[in-house]
Amino acid sequence: MADIIIENVARIKEEVIGACAQAGRSSGEVKIVPATKTVSPERINLLLDCGIDTIGENRVQELMEKYDALDKRFHIHFIGKLQTNKVKYIIDKVEMIQSVDSLKLCAEISKRAKAIGKCMEVLIEVNIGHEESKSGVMPEELLKFVEEAAKYDGIKIVGLMVIPPAISSENRSEGSDSQKVYNCGAYFKKVKELSLDILNKNIDNVIMRELSMGMSSDYCEAVSCGATIIRPGRAIFGERIYK
Numbered sequence: 001m002a003d004i005i006i007e008n009v010a011r012i013k014e015e016v017i018g019a020c021a022q023a024g025r026s027s028g029e030v031k032i033v034p035a036t037k038t039v040s041p042e043r044i045n046l047l048l049d050c051g052i053d054t055i056g057e058n059r060v061q062e063l064m065e066k067y068d069a070l071d072k073r074f075h076i077h078f079i080g081k082l083q084t085n086k087v088k089y090i091i092d093k094v095e096m097i098q099s100v101d102s103l104k105l106c107a108e109i110s111k112r113a114k115a116i117g118k119c120m121e122v123l124i125e126v127n128i129g130h131e132e133s134k135s136g137v138m139p140e141e142l143l144k145f146v147e148e149a150a151k152y153d154g155i156k157i158v159g160l161m162v163i164p165p166a167i168s169s170e171n172r173s174e175g176s177d178s179q180k181v182y183n184c185g186a187y188f189k190k191v192k193e194l195s196l197d198i199l200n201k202n203i204d205n206v207i208m209r210e211l212s213m214g215m216s217s218d219y220c221e222a223v224s225c226g227a228t229i230i231r232p233g234r235a236i237f238g239e240r241i242y243k
């Protein structure tokens with residue numbers, strides 16, 4: 001079990017280094033933040049031996065259940081759909097909320113963070129594919145949203161997060177690992193452009209340090225399009241087993 005996780009992380013790191021080299025980026029710019037939903041704390045803790053110190057959890061209830069058994073050296077990001085009434089449970093446990101998509105949520109995070117003297121880093125989730133089934137701010141509304149969200153104290157907007165529409169396998173780039181041609185996903189490129197648009201507006205309380213994009217099937221493409229955080233899950237832990 002441990003061996004597989006260590007091997008998988010090592011492979012992903014190599015691939016990230018390769019994708020960065022191709023894109024003319026430094027691999028130090030990319031952080032691997034494994035998505036650990038359904039994974040036990042015992043297995044998550046093995047990540048520390050691979051040099052991974054930040055993880056992404058999706059569900060409040062699951063995070064609460066695992067929290068005590070998680071090694072305290074981990075930094076935890078919240079990456080799932082977050083209900084306003086659950087913010088209070090995680091405010092002291094996570095270092096970043098990557099999935100902010102409503103001003104109501106901003107207001108609640110702001111209130112709870114201020115109450116404990118914290119400034120919460122947040123990413124704004126973008127619904128880049130205009131998918132009804134997905135959360136996130138529509139690209140057309142993003143700039144306006146960021147301007148409004150930036151007015152809350154107790155939160156700091158540090159970038160964008162995206163889960164692009166699933167792309168069928170025939171549209172993906174082919175090739176052996178050593179000579180993969182990374183065909184930047186159009187969606188990732190759009191998100192990068194949106195982040196540059198926001199950056200150019202010089203909005204107070206907003207920086208565009210992070211672009212969280214790329215999961216198990218597309219992290220190399222995401223890296224070549226400018227991702228600073230990738231969130232592989234199955235590529236590290238194998239298929240998820242839901243209880």
Ligand SMILES: *Cc1c(COP(=O)(O)O)cnc(C)c1O
Pocket residue numbers: 035037058079080163215216217231232233234235
């Ligand atoms: C589950 C999940 C991932 C990881 O997905 P994989 O396909 O297992 O890599 C990444 N980001 C979010 C927000 C997720 O919910």
